[in-house]
Amino acid sequence: MVDAAIRLTEEHGLDGWTIRQLAAAIRAWPAVVYHHVGDREAVVDAVLQSVVAGMPVPADDLPWRDWWHRFLVDGRATLRRYRGVARRLATRGPTVPAMLAIADHGIRVLRRAGFGAESSDVYQVLVSSSFLMVALEDEWAADPSLRSRTAAVLAAHRDREDMPGLAALASLWHRTCNDQETLRARDEWFFGYAVDRALDAVQVRLDILTAK
Amino acid sequence: MVDAAIRLTEEHGLDGWTIRQLAAAIRAWPAVVYHHVGDREAVVDAVLQSVVAGMPVPADDLPWRDWWHRFLVDGRATLRRYRGVARRLATRGPTVPAMLAIADHGIRVLRRAGFGAESSDVYQVLVSSSFLMVALEDEWAADPSLRSRTAAVLAAHRDREDMPGLAALASLWHRTCNDQETLRARDEWFFGYAVDRALDAVQVRLDILTAK
DNA sequence: ACCTGAACACCGTTCAAGT
DNA sequence: ACCTGAACACCGTTCAAGT
Numbered sequence: 001m002v003d004a005a006i007r008l009t010e011e012h013g014l015d016g017w018t019i020r021q022l023a024a025a026i027r028a029w030p031a032v033v034y035h036h037v038g039d040r041e042a043v044v045d046a047v048l049q050s051v052v053a054g055m056p057v058p059a060d061d062l063p064w065r066d067w068w069h070r071f072l073v074d075g076r077a078t079l080r081r082y083r084g085v086a087r088r089l090a091t092r093g094p095t096v097p098a099m100l101a102i103a104d105h106g107i108r109v110l111r112r113a114g115f116g117a118e119s120s121d122v123y124q125v126l127v128s129s130s131f132l133m134v135a136l137e138d139e140w141a142a143d144p145s146l147r148s149r150t151a152a153v154l155a156a157h158r159d160r161e162d163m164p165g166l167a168a169l170a171s172l173w174h175r176t177c178n179d180q181e182t183l184r185a186r187d188e189w190f191f192g193y194a195v196d197r198a199l200d201a202v203q204v205r206l207d208i209l210t211a212k
Numbered sequence: 213m214v215d216a217a218i219r220l221t222e223e224h225g226l227d228g229w230t231i232r233q234l235a236a237a238i239r240a241w242p243a244v245v246y247h248h249v250g251d252r253e254a255v256v257d258a259v260l261q262s263v264v265a266g267m268p269v270p271a272d273d274l275p276w277r278d279w280w281h282r283f284l285v286d287g288r289a290t291l292r293r294y295r296g297v298a299r300r301l302a303t304r305g306p307t308v309p310a311m312l313a314i315a316d317h318g319i320r321v322l323r324r325a326g327f328g329a330e331s332s333d334v335y336q337v338l339v340s341s342s343f344l345m346v347a348l349e350d351e352w353a354a355d356p357s358l359r360s361r362t363a364a365v366l367a368a369h370r371d372r373e374d375m376p377g378l379a380a381l382a383s384l385w386h387r388t389c390n391d392q393e394t395l396r397a398r399d400e401w402f403f404g405y406a407v408d409r410a411l412d413a414v415q416v417r418l419d420i421l422t423a424k
Numbered sequence: 425a426c427c428t429g430a431a432c433a434c435c436g437t438t439c440a441a442g443t
Numbered sequence: 444a445c446c447t448g449a450a451c452a453c454c455g456t457t458c459a460a461g462t
């Protein structure tokens with residue numbers, strides 16, 4: 001039952017299937033879903049729990065920056081396989097049981113590194129900004145027309161000398177949006193760039209906190 | 213017509229009203245919405261355009277960090293008045309016409325500061341991470357039970373000595389989630405914290421870029 | 425206890441018929 | 444050209460009736 005929901009999520013995303021489809025996938029009537037699991041929200045919770053339980057957690061003894069880089073980059077790889085999960089994870093946080101151990105782990109790594117009382121805030125910044133970025137990629141994947149329209153709009157402004165900032169942005173899109181594969185590579189690079197920036201920012205805080 | 217959609221968005225959020233409600237608000241039948249504006253997506257686009265057009269753009273002569281801090285913090289204030297707008301803005305980007313001038317402005321400020329070819333990437337990091345954070349606040353505002361459930365779950369782990377990281381997170385929530393007002397203040401502080409971290413990160417990049 | 429099948433109260437959208 | 448009102452094809456959810 002939950003397995004079927006996970007497979008459907010893998011194929012169509014968490015918002016891409018209906019209770020009726022889920023019931024049909026297990027050759028049953030919609031009402032049996034309610035009888036055994038509950039309403040749609042309950043099914044979604046089960047999927048979240050299962051996906052988070054499958055997220056790899058880096059080894060304890062890594063330096064904080066390496067631990068977090070690995071967790072976020074590897075985490076993206078698994079979250080992206082289940083569209084829509086990242087967004088709900090960002091909004092629900094440790095409501096998903098499997099998220100409790102991850103939160104504990106992540107914050108412990110930060111405290112050991114010297115972040116002290118700021119560890120919880122740092123945790124929330126790192127997790128929510130990364131998960132939300134994955135959620136953004138999910139939305140683009142679910143509706144490719146969103147980005148092709150952006151590409152089309154920007155293409156029209158590539159040579160505008162009165163708007164040099166916009167022209168620069170347009171030429172960036174022109175370089176990366178040619179084919180499917182370079183776009184995918186660009187997304188992966190950009191996520192890494194965003195994660196590295198978040199970690200840079202946090203490093204700055206650590207330098208200040210440990211200096212005094 | 214679009215005015216009515218904006219008012220409904222202000223009250224119920226962009227996903228909180230239906231075509232039928234919009235039609236009723238202007239004392240008409242659903243079909244007249246299609247006749248004059250188009251489908252729901254077209255109405256949403258009109259709302260986005262209107263909200264973005266109302267976003268304050270800081271003065272040209274500000275230092276890059278001040279310009280961006282102001283833009284993002286003031287931008288949050290206006291976006292939060294229209295729930296659901298921030299999320300769509302993050303996914304659609306400069307597809308919304310009023311966003312073109314803002315993108316040009318923001319990137320120009322970065323290029324003048326010395327970010328060079330990296331300006332477009334920095335722009336995308338700053339805008340998407342901030343807008344997505346607002347989108348997260350929007351979701352929490354639309355469904356307060358999300359956070360109260362998180363608070364309840366964490367409350368149960370406040371004194372767990374086997375999970376010190378989780379206990380630290382729980383005590384943070386315990387301090388901030390008492391009443392409505394301190395929660396609102398915490399959200400505002402956290403957004404500022406996140407923006408400051410993003411700007412710190414970008415400052416690090418600028419130091420590297422201008423050093424060589 | 426569990427499944428069946430219909431029903432309810434909604435959606436967004438379309439369309440022939442009116443004026 | 445614009446409005447009317449019904450209809451279509453969907454939702455999530457509920458529930459009496461069956462086994």
